[in-house]
Amino acid sequence: MEVEQKSKKKAEKKVKETPLMKQYNNIKAKHPDALLLFRVGDFYETFGEDAVRAADILGIVLTKRKNGAAAFVDLAGFPHHSLDTYLPKLVRAGYRVAICDQLELPSATKKIVKRGVTELVTPGVAFNDEVLDRRKNNFLAGIHRAGERFGIAMLDISTGEFLVAEGDLQYAHKILQGFAPSEILFSRNEKSALEELTLDYHTYALDDWVFDEDTSKERILDHFGTASLKGFGVEEMDAAIISAGALIYYLGETRNDKLDHINSISRVASEEYVWLDRFTIRNLELFDSNHAGGRSLIDVLDHTVTPMGGRMLKRWILLPLLDIRSIEERQDVVEYLSSDAGIAERLSSLIKPIGDLERIISKAVVQKINPRELNQFRRALEIIPHVKEFLLESQIGQLIRMADQLNPCSSLVQHLQEQLEEEAPIALGKGKVIRDGVHAELDELREIAFSGKDQLLALQDRESDRTGIPSLKIGYNNVFGYYLEVRNTHKDKVPEDWIRKQTLTQA
Incomplete structure (x- = not known):
């Protein structure tokens, strides 16, 4: 009886809700585990507990909304055009954020507007430039414990890097401290066992079946389209x-299923580096000073001119080389570039306009790139042949090997040059992204959109010539819209394919 009463109350509560709620x-x-940003008109709204959290983190007003005959519900929101301002604050606070957009125009339906989640942003899965640190990798990590060994995978979806490592607990600590993932995934069943290891990181627990050995291996093989992982050197x-x-499963769950830029997986070669623990990193002040107003080592060293260079330098500092030959090769390059100030300045001026090519390529693959970024992509590719020429001139083995790996992508560059407007806007909806002359139908529609008056005059002249009616005019009113007006003296010349809308005294 009590169960029936509860069900009845629950049904009554559902009836009381407004269609929107x-x-x-x-x-x-x-x-349920994400903070939901719900698009309502020109605003993203949050409700209930999400609204309380959002108001606290974002510093926005918390109010209440009437939910039909049901109780009032907490509400906090912000203008949709401020998403890039507020989204990073929520993600950096450790929240998974589901962005729910309107999937149709309000004018296209008499019922409630169709809505759905179009993107799920988490601390470790993001493409938004305001969420990402330009000079830091944004690694999503996964940990699986097998007895005394820990298997760790790290993936930066914004750059395509995919790394794996395996070792004991001490080694796992070093890997996490060295790569500093923004988010760590583990099996819900292992949450307590991994608590000490993951204490300093944003974490998220997945169902145990996600970490099934056969299923996981099959996901990786399917992703790379191979029958074995032997070619990657990680099969054991x-x-x-x-x-x-x-x-890979988690990326699919966060609506990131276009992953062609993740085309390789590599083992972290632990034997090639000196591993630094967090106490050493802190005491040496590698990235943060221990004194107010002080400067860290990276503050002194970082004169890189691209975000890619900044990320590379940070990793070099964090993972000092152990192999003598590798150290000497790096020193040869440094000696060459520092032997003549003009050489280093020339290279810096060449690569500075390239920008963050690594992340732009990833955006292009997942179709999150905007027209202006496409132009930046084109400009970066145009520079590659000049960089390659510079490296080949050096006669330094390491730089020559780098040059051999550079592909200028000539056909792609030509394609972008011929079809993309030089000053394309950020937003696709602003128009003028594709050059004139590329697509005949687009040119015609653009002409109609921006030269409507000229089009009407051309139509008037064309129909006047066709019918032999010299006094033919195009008019407009709120009832019929645009119409052709023919004087009574020429009504016998009206073609059969015209439709008569109205007869006047004189026309």
């Missing part, structure tokens, strides 16, 4: 592959 609750139920790293498979 019913839609919101249905979508929220599919993303069972625990790490389980973690890697969990990362």
